[in-house]
Amino acid sequence: MHDDIPQRNLTRADLEKAIEISPYTKWVGTRLTHFEAGRVDIEVDVRKELTQHHGFAHGAIVGYLADTACAWAAASVAGDVVTSEYKLNLLSPAIGETLSARADVIKAGSRQVVVRADVYAVKGGTPKICATALATIARV
Secondary structure, three states: OOOOOOOOOOOHHHHHHHHHHOHHHHHHOOEEEEEEOOEEEEEEEOOHHHEOOOOOEOHHHHHHHHHHHHHHHHHHHHOOEEEEEEEEEEOOOOOOOEEEEEEEEEEEOOOEEEEEEEEEEEEOOEEEEEEEEEEEEEEO
């Protein structure tokens, strides 16, 4: 175990610290927009370097948002966690100025947490679902 990771359910402050100390998460520009036990919302601005050849957000960024939101929602009820697996359904192109993800814990067990996330592309203030995910998050 890492000495700097609390052995308790993670708080909003813990997740905001994770953004600051994770180079990739910080580079992407992740913002924690909602936090409560069992539910997390995050968002990123869609920059040119996060897009693919058609001009919409790359599927890797959509997957990152789903994975991160799921892991953080799980951490809010289970402490230190890692993703064991996730399934991502890309539903429509991620076209917008911002991408947001909402993750909700479905069931937290003694070893793993099952979480669902939806990812939205927000264009002109209007969100449109672009992906949905189901993840298994393992307690560390």
